[in-house]
Amino acid sequence: MNEMAQPKPAAAGYFSPRRIGHVNLYISEYEPSLRFYRDVVGLCDGWTRPAIGGGFLNNGATHHDIGFIPWNSSVTRKKADGPGLNHLAFELEDEVDLVRGYERAKAAGTTFQTTDHLVAWSIYSFDPHGNGIEIYADSGLSFADADFQKLKRASVPWSPGAQPPSSDKRYVKDHRPHRDDKTLFHATKLTGAVLVSDAFEAARDYYVQTVGLQPIVAGRDFVCLGGTLGGRDVSIFRAKPAAPSLFHHMHFSVFDEVDLAQSIAKAGSYGVVVEREIDHPRRRGAVVKSPDGARVLLYVDRANDAAGLGRLAPEEAIWLA
Numbered sequence: 001m002n003e004m005a006q007p008k009p010a011a012a013g014y015f016s017p018r019r020i021g022h023v024n025l026y027i028s029e030y031e032p033s034l035r036f037y038r039d040v041v042g043l044c045d046g047w048t049r050p051a052i053g054g055g056f057l058n059n060g061a062t063h064h065d066i067g068f069i070p071w072n073s074s075v076t077r078k079k080a081d082g083p084g085l086n087h088l089a090f091e092l093e094d095e096v097d098l099v100r101g102y103e104r105a106k107a108a109g110t111t112f113q114t115t116d117h118l119v120a121w122s123i124y125s126f127d128p129h130g131n132g133i134e135i136y137a138d139s140g141l142s143f144a145d146a147d148f149q150k151l152k153r154a155s156v157p158w159s160p161g162a163q164p165p166s167s168d169k170r171y172v173k174d175h176r177p178h179r180d181d182k183t184l185f186h187a188t189k190l191t192g193a194v195l196v197s198d199a200f201e202a203a204r205d206y207y208v209q210t211v212g213l214q215p216i217v218a219g220r221d222f223v224c225l226g227g228t229l230g231g232r233d234v235s236i237f238r239a240k241p242a243a244p245s246l247f248h249h250m251h252f253s254v255f256d257e258v259d260l261a262q263s264i265a266k267a268g269s270y271g272v273v274v275e276r277e278i279d280h281p282r283r284r285g286a287v288v289k290s291p292d293g294a295r296v297l298l299y300v301d302r303a304n305d306a307a308g309l310g311r312l313a314p315e316e317a318i319w320l321a
Contacts, residue, residue, distance in 0.1 A: 013212025015101035026071035083292035087132025235321035249295035
């Protein structure tokens with residue numbers, strides 16, 4: 001369990017996520033986005049849907065670490081005015097936890113859209129900034145399974161509790177990431193997302209009290225929240241005066257520091273600009289941008305003490321959270 005850096009005490013949430021499962025983005029164009037997340041970041045095709053411009057990519061930790069869909073698609077859950085964050089998704093232990101949390105939250109007045117995705121049962125809501133939030137339990141199917149290929153269909157509404165929920169743990173338990181030498185970076189899995197908020201307390205309280213994440217690190221004007229696995233799944237930083245709220249970046253672990261250094265050195269030959277290099281006692285990392293400007297941090301941690309992170313200034317901590 002991570003050392004706590006004097007976090008703010010919080011009420012128990014309706015849910016108890018294990019970890020962040022994926023980030024879903026609104027994009028402008030399908031092919032450039034697919035090439036970026038596959039050939040630059042190093043993820044593998046999970047299920048691509050060229051007909052609607054959507055893609056779901058992973059590296060073995062879950063059905064998808066990243067998903068994307070055109071911002072002006074007719075199948076979007078909310079109106080968007082351009083590329084950006086669609087939703088963050090959080091993985092639960094099992095369907096029992098999902099249904100129990102849904103019933104508690106609904107009784108307290110929280111509203112959700114409920115969906116059967118074949119690979120997962122999901123409920124959707126919005127955080128105080130209008131970012132979509134998905135909370136889900138895996139069904140046990142993957143995009144590669146014959147049963148998924150046979151049943152392959154659009155998502156349909158789901159009625160939580162209409163059938164007795166399962167307590168089976170259907171998430172990936174033995175993650176063995178794939179490394180493709182042809183890609184620039186070699187991401188192993190998504191590990192978190194960083195938000196900047198002009199309503200810091202409201203955002204923090206939502207992710208604690210509704211989603212059920214818990215404070216792992218509390219610093220000056222920022223907090224890192226995590227699920228039961230103890231990761232820093234969502235970090236929230238207070239926006240500077242008059243600055244807008246935004247999705248700052250997402251972060252992916254890579255295999256090791258030698259591999260990362262080689263990737264940074266080769267970036268130019270791939271036509272990729274490394275926007276920022278991080279060489280800090282706590283972390284080695286590189287930040288690259290998607291075709292739509294979404295920042296992706298690929299990193300290896302050198303130190304992981306929560307108290308040390310909490311003592312850093314926000315402008316330094318934001319790349320280390």
